[in-house]
Amino acid sequence: MSILRSLCSAFLMYSRIPFPRVEWKEENRRYSLCLFPLIGAVIGGCLLLWFRICEISGVGDILFSVGCTIIPIAVTGGIHLDGFCDVNDALASCTSREKMLEIMKDPNIGAFALIRLCVYLLVQTAVFSELRNSAPILICSLCFVQSRACSGLAAVTFPSAKGEGSLQSFTKPAHKKITVAAELAWLIVSALLMTIIQPCMGAAAVICGIIIFAYYYYFSKRKFGGITGDLAGWFLQVSELAAITAAAIINIIM
Numbered sequence: 001m002s003i004l005r006s007l008c009s010a011f012l013m014y015s016r017i018p019f020p021r022v023e024w025k026e027e028n029r030r031y032s033l034c035l036f037p038l039i040g041a042v043i044g045g046c047l048l049l050w051f052r053i054c055e056i057s058g059v060g061d062i063l064f065s066v067g068c069t070i071i072p073i074a075v076t077g078g079i080h081l082d083g084f085c086d087v088n089d090a091l092a093s094c095t096s097r098e099k100m101l102e103i104m105k106d107p108n109i110g111a112f113a114l115i116r117l118c119v120y121l122l123v124q125t126a127v128f129s130e131l132r133n134s135a136p137i138l139i140c141s142l143c144f145v146q147s148r149a150c151s152g153l154a155a156v157t158f159p160s161a162k163g164e165g166s167l168q169s170f171t172k173p174a175h176k177k178i179t180v181a182a183e184l185a186w187l188i189v190s191a192l193l194m195t196i197i198q199p200c201m202g203a204a205a206v207i208c209g210i211i212i213f214a215y216y217y218y219f220s221k222r223k224f225g226g227i228t229g230d231l232a233g234w235f236l237q238v239s240e241l242a243a244i245t246a247a248a249i250i251n252i253i254m
Contacts, residue, residue, distance in 0.1 A: 006031035007038070013170070015039050016077040026173035033152040033174050034182035037190075039075065040148040044141030046071045051137045065128035069121055072144065072240075083233020084120070085113035090230075097225055101161060104230045124241055130248040135198040139205055142190045142197075143243040146206070147236050149186035150213045154227060154235070156180060158217055161226035168229075201250045208246035212239045 010032040011019045017039075022028050047068055054064045073081065090100035092112035109117075131137050155167060156176045162168075194202030216235045220227045227235075 002027065003031050003035075007035045009170075010035045011039065013166070014079060015042070015075055017042065017075065029170050029173045030175055031178065031182075032170050033155055033179050036152045037145045037148040037183070037186040040144035040146070043072050043075050043144040046075060047137060047141045047144075051132075051134070061129045061132065064132065065125045068128035068131075068140075069125045080233035080236045081117065083230035084237040085109050085117055086230040087234040088113040088116045091223070097223065101224060101228070104228065120237065120241065123245075127241070127245050127248045130252055131244070133251070136201060136247055136251045138197050139194045139201050139247050140244045142194050143205055143209070143240055143247070145186060145190045146194075146209050146243065147239040149183045149190065150209060150216075150239060151232050151236050152179060153183040153187070154213070154216060155232065159221060159226035161220070161224045161228045161231070166229040167227065167232055200254065201247045204246040204250045205243040209239055209243045212242050 005022045005028040008019045008022045009024075009029045011017050012021070013032070014036065050064070050067050050071060053059070054067070059067075086104040086106075089106070089110040089112060090103040092110065093100060093103055095103075128140075131140050155171045156174055156179045160168065160171070191202075191206045194205055196202070212235070216227075216231075216239075220231050220235075224231060
């Protein structure tokens with residue numbers, strides 16, 4: 001029952017998929033981070049379904065790629081894009097660490113964050129237009145699992161910039177050894193599947209994900225003194241875009 005309640009807590013917090021409401025207490029979030037990559041699996045499944053619908057109906061590249069860009073936002077409600085915008089607002093301020101952490105608490109979006117968000121979505125849409133074969137879209141779908149596994153692993157192993165916030169509400173009650181083992185299992189399985197589907201594209205996506213994960217540690221510690229919920233959202237978006245871009249580049253070359 002504890003695992004089911006943790007599953008509900010994860011999906012209620014990080015997705016817009018209807019799930020039974022559970023009481024907001026720590027014991028109901030003990031395994032939530034372990035199950036976080038399942039949301040990525042749902043996104044991947046929706047992408048595969050959309051790909052199949054477009055393939056059967058003869059939908060053009062633009063509508064296909066726009067749909068692929070919208071699907072992750074529709075599933076998550078844009079919670080990670082919100083963190084991406086907050087971090088970009090903070091970075092654009094070019095001020096002290098303490099001031100940047102304060103800026104990230106502001107619910108309003110600034111001009112620089114809006115510009116970078118538009119660029120992000122345009123690039124993502126363009127990249128998806130290059131993934132109109134079954135192997136690339138399968139690998140792309142697994143990238144959403146990979147990014148969440150890395151995010152969950154970082155949540156319980158990277159230093160925290162502050163002792164409170166949405167991320168802390170999931171990391172504090174988490175069973176750390178089980179969470180690390182679960183996230184590593186998700187990463188190994190997703191990496192194996194990607195390389196089996198298409199070795200070059202899969203390896204490119206996996207390596208790119210690892211590089212961004214390492215950069216996430218360096219960047220968050222140097223700029224902010226650790227990670228926060230907003231930084232976790234920023235990482236998720238950057239990691240996903242980087243991995244699918246790597247797969248798309250290899251697909252174009254091949």
